[in-house]
Amino acid sequence: MVEMGERFAQTPQTSDAKIEYLTRSFDLLGTSFWQSCYVSPQMQQMSGVLMPSMLGVEYPHGVTHSYRPEHELAAFENSLRTKVQSDPSGCTERIVRGERISVDAGLYLDGNKHFGGLQEISDFLVDAYVHSNIFPYFFLKYSEELGLKDTHADLVARAEKLRSVPVFQPMYEKFFLTLGMERLQALGFLQPNVIQAITAAELLQSDTSHIQSRLADIAAGKYFVYESNNGSERVEFVDNPRALLAQHAKESTEEMSELRGESAFGGRAEGIVRLVFSADGKGGTFNDGDILVSPSTSTGLVDLIRRCSAIVTDEGGTMSHAAILAREFGKPCIVGTRRATETLKEGDMVEVDADKGVVRILNKSPER
Numbered sequence: 071m072v073e074m075g076e077r078f079a080q081t082p083q084t085s086d087a088k089i090e091y092l093t094r095s096f097d098l099l100g101t102s103f104w105q106s107c108y109v110s111p112q113m114q115q116m117s118g119v120l121m122p123s124m125l126g127v128e129y130p131h132g133v134t135h136s137y138r139p140e141h142e143l144a145a146f147e148n149s150l151r152t153k154v155q156s157d158p159s160g161c162t163e164r165i166v167r168g169e170r171i172s173v174d175a176g177l178y179l180d181g182n183k184h185f186g187g188l189q190e191i192s193d194f195l196v197d198a199y200v201h202s203n204i205f206p207y208f209f210l211k212y213s214e215e216l217g218l219k220d221t222h223a224d225l226v227a228r229a230e231k232l233r234s235v236p237v238f239q240p241m242y243e244k245f246f247l248t249l250g251m252e253r254l255q256a257l258g259f260l261q262p263n264v265i266q267a268i269t270a271a272e273l274l275q276s277d278t279s280h281i282q283s284r285l286a287d288i289a290a291g292k293y294f295v296y297e298s299n300n301g302s303e304r305v306e307f308v309d310n311p312r313a314l315l316a317q318h319a320k321e322s323t324e325e326m327s328e329l330r331g332e333s334a335f336g337g338r339a340e341g342i343v344r345l346v347f348s349a350d351g352k353g354g355t356f357n358d359g360d361i362l363v364s365p366s367t368s369t370g371l372v373d374l375i376r377r378c379s380a381i382v383t384d385e386g387g388t389m390s391h392a393a394i395l396a397r398e399f400g401k402p403c404i405v406g407t408r409r410a411t412e413t414l415k416e417g418d419m420v421e422v423d424a425d426k427g428v429v430r431i432l433n434k435s436p437e438r
Contacts, residue, residue, distance in 0.1 A: 088125050088137035088318060093365040093384055093411055095347035096134045098284075098294045098305065099250070101126040102269035103195070103242070104136075105298045112200040116164060119149045125318075126296040129311045133347045134296075135412075137318050147208070154212035158222070161209060165225055168201040168232045175202075175237045179244065188253060189274060191245045198237045206232040210389035219389075226389070233391055236369055239349050254278070261285060269296075269303060280305070315412075326431075329413050330404075331382070333427040334393030337402035339380035340432065343418040345411055346374065361420055363410050367392040375399055380422035382410045382429055404429060 096104060107113060108121040125137040153160055175198060177183040185191045206229040213222045213229075247265060250273050254264050257278055267284035271277075284294075287307035295306050295314065308314070341361040344354065350370040356362075362378040364371065366385045375381060375395050379402070383392045386405040396403030402424035407413075410429065414420065417435030 087140065088123070089140050089143065090318065090408065091124075091136045091138045091143065093133060093135050093347075095132055095349065095365070096126075097132055097266045098128075098296060099247075099265055099268060099270060099273065100242075101128075101134045101136075101294075101296050102271065102298070102303065103192075103246070104199075105296075105303075106192075106270050107196050107199045107204070109298075109301070110196045110200065112197050113204075116200050116205055117146060117149050117153075119146045121146050122298070122300045124296075124298045126294075126298075127311050127314055127318075128293040128295070129315060131291075131293065133411075135315060135318075150205075150208040151212045151216070154209055154218070154222075155216055158225075161222070161225060164201055164205045165209070165228050165232070167197075168206060169228065171198050171202050172232060172235060172237050175241055179240060185245060185249075188246070188249045191241075191249060192270070192274060195238060195242055195246060198241060202232050202237045206230075207390075211387050214387060214389050230389065230394065234369065234394065236349075239368070239370075254281075263288065269305065271303065326413050328428055328430045329407050329409060331407035331410070331427050331429070332387060332405050333424045334381075334386075334388050334390070334403040334405045335396040335401060336425045337380070337400075338425065339402050339422045340419065341379045341422075343414045343416060343420055343435075344374075344378075345414070345416050346371065347411070361422060363414050364392075365411055366390065367395065375401065380404075380424065382407060382414070382422060384408055384410050 094104065105124045114120055121138055121142045123139050123142060126134045128134055174183065209229045210226065213219050213226055219226055251265050253276065257276060259278065259281060264281060264285065267281045267288060284307065292307035292309055293311045295308055295311060297304050341359050343363050344356050344360040346362060346364040349368050351374045356374055358377045359379045361380050361382060362374055363382045366383050367375065368391060376399060381392050381396050381401050381403040383405045384407055386392050390405055392403060392405050402422050404422060404424050404427055415435045418431055419433040421430045421432055
């Protein structure tokens with residue numbers, strides 16, 4: 071009998087090999103909403119390019135590894151690079167739009183503005199993600215790579231501010247999840263985790279046809295595999311997604327003893343790895359002096375950043391949130407490793423040599 075995850079591997083919906091993109095602490099709803107941002111009119115207007123194909127694999131629970139066709143990712147990044155390099159007025163317009171969205175978000179969060187319904191919330195969140203998160207990130211990344219930080223000094227400062235103040239996550243949790251749960255409860259679904267068993271498109275359309283079977287899969291400890299391609303999506307749950315993850319990995323992480331990234335702030339530290347996937351850092355063990363290893367950082371992790379001895383992230387560059395806070399708190403920091411959260415395991419003893427951009431595994435966790 072063919073495992074469901076194997077069917078995804080054997081019958082891809084596109085002929086293009088997918089490469090690793092980002093890892094996020096998302097459930098099924100969050101993963102599908104995230105993808106909706108990349109195929110939205112707002113994304114088309116902002117970047118001129120959409121990324122309609124995405125494979126999302128959950129592992130461990132609550133964490134999604136995403137993969138995209140290489141040509142789609144290259145076209146998307148090249149388009150943004152070109153805009154940063156040759157369209158300063160367009161960049162200014164996008165930063166201004168992000169700033170306006172940030173102001174509106176504060177009004178909504180403070181109760182001074184109100185949404186008319188779930189679709190309006192969804193549209194606002196997509197706009198917020200595109201202009202307050204994605205564009206500032208790539209603007210900072212390419213301003214640095216192209217040597218334009220001084221030329222773009224004012225916009226760089228404004229983009230850094232946008233990146234430092236979270237908009238999407240608090241709005242998503244306070245409004246989209248709350249009203250989404252209210253809609254499902256009105257349809258007769260009272261289970262507290264029902265919101266994890268539906269995609270964003272299904273929720274907006276009140277399509278509950280798959281909820282009961284998915285809740286049974288979640289209760290059985292299975293992991294979701296989500297695929298989106300040109301407007302269509304499919305979801306299956308699997309017992310063990312590691313074979314599917316290994317198929318898309320560039321190399322095995324099992325025998326790796328070190329990994330490399332970009333030094334965001336120098337120094338050296340040794341400590342125990344603590345993997346942090348949640349936006350607020352809650353729910354796991356973290357002791358003073360531990361090594362914070364995460365896909366990326368946000369303002370919700372400031373307390374852990376104060377307490378850690380070093381920071382290692384999958385994503386980001388020297389203008390990323392992690393890099394900025396590392397310099398502020400004087401923490402050795404290596405960013406852009408791509409695979410830290412996959413290579414390093416909870417409890418590993420590691421050395422972070424941020425002067426050289428290298429993380430070395432000194433002693434592997436017995437839980438490996």
